Amino acid sequence: MTAKPRLVITRRLPPSVEARAASLFEVLSNPEDSVLTPDQIIERVERHRADALLVCLTDRMDAALIGRLPAGLRIIVTYSVGTNHLDLAAARQRGITLAYTPDATTEATADLAMLLLLSACRRAHEHQAILRSGGWGAWNAWDKLGTDPGGKVLGLVGMGRIGRAVAKRAKGFGMTIAYHQRNRLSPDLEDGAVFHPTLEALFRASRIVSLHTPSTPETMGQINRRSLSWLPDGAILINTARGDQVVDDDLIEALRQGRLAAAGLDVFTGEPDFDRRYLELPNATLLPHIGTSTVETRDQMGFDAIANLDDFFSGRQPRWSVA
Ligand code: DGY
Numbered sequence: 001m002t003a004k005p006r007l008v009i010t011r012r013l014p015p016s017v018e019a020r021a022a023s024l025f026e027v028l029s030n031p032e033d034s035v036l037t038p039d040q041i042i043e044r045v046e047r048h049r050a051d052a053l054l055v056c057l058t059d060r061m062d063a064a065l066i067g068r069l070p071a072g073l074r075i076i077v078t079y080s081v082g083t084n085h086l087d088l089a090a091a092r093q094r095g096i097t098l099a100y101t102p103d104a105t106t107e108a109t110a111d112l113a114m115l116l117l118l119s120a121c122r123r124a125h126e127h128q129a130i131l132r133s134g135g136w137g138a139w140n141a142w143d144k145l146g147t148d149p150g151g152k153v154l155g156l157v158g159m160g161r162i163g164r165a166v167a168k169r170a171k172g173f174g175m176t177i178a179y180h181q182r183n184r185l186s187p188d189l190e191d192g193a194v195f196h197p198t199l200e201a202l203f204r205a206s207r208i209v210s211l212h213t214p215s216t217p218e219t220m221g222q223i224n225r226r227s228l229s230w231l232p233d234g235a236i237l238i239n240t241a242r243g244d245q246v247v248d249d250d251l252i253e254a255l256r257q258g259r260l261a262a263a264g265l266d267v268f269t270g271e272p273d274f275d276r277r278y279l280e281l282p283n284a285t286l287l288p289h290i291g292t293s294t295v296e297t298r299d300q301m302g303f304d305a306i307a308n309l310d311d312f313f314s315g316r317q318p319r320w321s322v323a
Contacts, residue, residue, distance in 0.1 A: 005026070005313045006052070007025035009054045012030060016299055016302070017302025021302075025309065028047070028050070042065070046070055050073055051075070052309055055077070055085075063089075074095075078100045081101060098321065099305075105291070108296075109240055110166045113264075120208075122146035123262065126144060129282065148174075150175065151176075152175055153208070154176070154178070156210055157179070157199065159212070163179060163181075164191070177193040179194070179195060179196070180197070200227070203230035204230050204231075208237075213245065215241070215245065219242075219245050228254045235261065236264070241267060242267050243267040243268035244269050246265075248269060248278075252281065258283075264285040271289055
């Protein structure tokens with residue numbers, strides 16, 4: 001019988017995922033679920049003589065850390081669609097194969113974008129705060145009214161898997177879909193969405209904007225004073241992508257002034273140590289990065305991560321290789 005490949009898993013994963021991993025690999029897991037320091041990651045990989053490493057978005061796999069990994073480490077799989085916590089170039093230079101779990105995350109993240117969009121449109125967070133603080137007065141016909149998503153243009157920044165899944169849902173609410181990304185999609189993928197060649201053109205045409213771009217040097221800080229000024233008064237911003245795409249000072253100012261009607265944010269720069277000024281804004285719905293946080297999705301992400309590893313150790317290209 002050939003020995004099982006040796007795998008280090010940096011964080012605790014759903015029980016069904018850990019059980020499947022244990023059936024295929026010799027696993028060193030992290031039942032305490034602490035976020036490991038770089039030294040701890042290296043120590044575990046060395047102690048376990050690992051062939052493979054399964055990481056999460058809380059593991060900052062920068063060039064220095066990747067440079068210290070022992071030569072026997074052949075593949076890193078991240079339990080995420082985002083890869084901004086991995087220095088891809090450094091891993092490639094070391095000849096380490098990289099894989100991720102993009103498929104499983106799509107529907108739950110799109111659902112969460114719609115939850116934030118509807119919450120922002122209907123000021124749900126603001127109304128809930130009034131109810132919880134005992135301020136619910138008699139029903140009235142005029143105060144703190146929201147806005148209908150129906151009939152509005154939803155501008156999607158990024159029209160990959162998740163952007164398209166949001167488009168599908170938003171159409172069900174009677175929204176018109178527009179998008180911007182570097183390359184225009186083929187008509188079948190576009191599915192009636194209007195392409196804008198620049199972010200400025202998209203923002204000028206949209207009432208609600210939702211971010212679905214990966215974190216890259218080009219998208220970092222793309223929501224800033226200048227780009228926010230392209231949005232019409234009363235616009236709404238949704239972010240389920242990554243926090244570093246937003247300049248917090250500029251977004252907070254626009255929300256404070258009421259130039260932006262509302263924002264729905266699931267991701268933050270520096271999370272979990274996000275900018276606490278957001279807490280003072282009644283027009284911001286804030287969630288702690290729960291885009292993929294459903295039983296079904298988290299299980300599937302794990303099974304996909306394991307499928308990548310299984311492919312690799314069976315001599316195939318992982319089915320979700322990072323390009
Ligand atoms: C991802 O997969 O990148 C999400 O942000 C968290 O699951």
